[in-house]
Amino acid sequence: MSRPTTDVLVIGSGIAGLAAALGAAREGASVTLATKATQPEGASTWWAQGGIAVARQAPEQFKEDIDVASSGTSDPAALDVLVQNADAAVRDVLIDTLGVGFDTTDDASFHFGREAAHSEARILHVDASTGRHIHEPFLAYLTDHDRVELLENTAAIDLLRADELVTGALLESDDTVFCQHAGATVLATGGIGALYSRSTNPAGATGDGIAMAARAGAATADMEFVQFHPTVCVADGDPFLVSEAVRGEGAVLRNAAGDRFMPAVHPDAELAPRDVVARAVQREHDRTGEVMLDVSSFDFGATFPDLTALCGEHGIDPSQGIPVVPAEHFLCGGVVVNTNGRTTHDGLYAVGECARTGVHGANRLASTSLLEGLVWGLRAGTEAAEHESTTRGDSSLEEAGSAPSEAFVGAAFDRLQRAMDEHVGLRRTPDGLVQALDDLRTLKTEVDAFAGAAAPRVVHELRSACAVALLVTEAAAENDVSVGCHYVMDNSEPSHGAGATAR
Ligand code: FAD
Ligand code: SIN
Secondary structure, X not given: OEEEEEEEEEEOOOHHHHHHHHXXXXXXOOEEEEOOOOOHHHOHHHHOOOOEEOOOOOHHHHHHHHHHHOOOOOOHHHHHHHHHHHHHHHHHHHHHHOOOOOOEOOOOOEOOEOOOOOOOXXXXXXXXXXXXXXXXXXXXXXXXXXXXXXXXXXXXXXXXEEOOEEEXXXXXXXXXXXXXXXXXXXXXOOOOHHHOOOEOOOOOOOOHHHHHHHHOOOOEEOXXXXXXXXEEEOOOOOOEEOOHHHHHOOOEEEEOOOOEOHHHOOOOHHHOOHHHHHHHHHHHHHHHOOEEEEOOOOOHHHHOHHHHHHHHHOOOOHHHOEEOEEEEEEEOOEEEOOOOOEOOXXXXXXXXXXXXXXXXXXXXXXXXXXHHHHHHHHHHHHHHOOOOOOOOOEOOOOOOOOOOOHHHHHHHHHHHHHHHHHHOOOOEOHHHHHHHHHHHHHHHHHHHOXXXXXXXXXXXXXXXXXXXXXXXXXXXXXXXXXXXXXXXXXXXXXXXXXXXXXX
């Protein structure tokens, strides 16, 4: 079954997909926006806390901060694109088009927040729940747009292609599978949190776009650079992020003995780059049994009312300190794209967290992901609107396929997360990576036996997660240099857990 051809098919409805849809629609293209989410909370975008960084009057300093946080591995051309377009994109789309009410100061000018590794306050935010204040008006705006058709609860399960030309995707909704042919296809499927047992991402972050692109032969890169956020509260088993903006306001980290440990680890202490803080938090947690975020130096309730409420919902009294551990948060690598979001395959674009633009290199600076999704989304959407393909490609999936039991799927996700948690977390050893490769290859063979277009959505997600876990692990095994989020130790040191020795 086929739907009428659309000019641009966008897959995913986080900030990057929404920006791509807007960019294409503004060019007059017809846009089909397919998302497997059934509510905004299905995208990481909705959950974003600290905010969106802008360049203000100091673009060179902004670039420098991103590059320092990445340990000098970011791509200068990508940085130029991000920073040169930052303020105009935020003004045009978020403020003028969507009317996002970023927090202001008493004199009605914007309040700029500060986060780790930023040399100045440059982050626009709404309390510490910025994501939903951007995402909800953006979705509403496009839902009403006459060039955009939004298909919710609709998952892409494979790309349609003729050799290296991508011509749309195979979509599934309510167990019905159909072809959506398109002049151009934009992947905006977000991150890979489901590969780990502890992540800040919403469920459904199974790396589908990366898996589909890789299966089609498109290039991926920097897959070993998986970022762990240092301050995630897991007190009641339901993890929630405690924004870096809290440390930006002056909160400090203490171990079980009540001692601050970050000043001895890095000159910027709690405001060191995220990879450094995450490793130190894990080390102190392993060594002393607990790490607390001490917010007593400022009025936490008045400064972060939404986070205060969130703590309350989880039974945490912030005045007693907030218990934190690192958790998987963001993938710096992904599908290789150029400065317009074009992948190595004709007709295929990738934007947002599933894309590797080169901005983040080995480690991402806080509050630059929403910005990257916005800037690259607009650029990719604009270019995709001009891309025409008259060819009709096919999916590589067999139509039929037997379905595994629910128990098999649950156990397979457990095996996958165990391999990633133990061997491909914050700290890695060569032997651990070999073990993980072994486990994941065996698992992938078992899971791929159930490949078939008619398989339940969860089986496609499991296949994606296995394929992407292997990409991450292969990249990690091939890179023996510790840099940014990729931290390799001797085989003699234990690699299990998210922990790492701080540098
Ligand atoms: P997402 O927003 O994750 O959207 C992906 C979309 O793709 C979803 O709609 C999903 O349902 C859909 N999808 C996935 N697979 C398929 C498929 N097969 N078919 C169809 N649809 C599919 N960054 C910042 O810059 N500032 C912050 O303050 C910040 N805070 C954060 C706080 C949290 C708790 C988290 C989790 C992340 C935070 N980040 C922040 C990171 C940032 O939010 C994400 O990297 C960014 O929002 C990713 O946007 P995206 O559009 O690429 O993906
Ligand atoms: C946070 O608010 O700490 C998250 C910011 C980010 O991931 O960029």
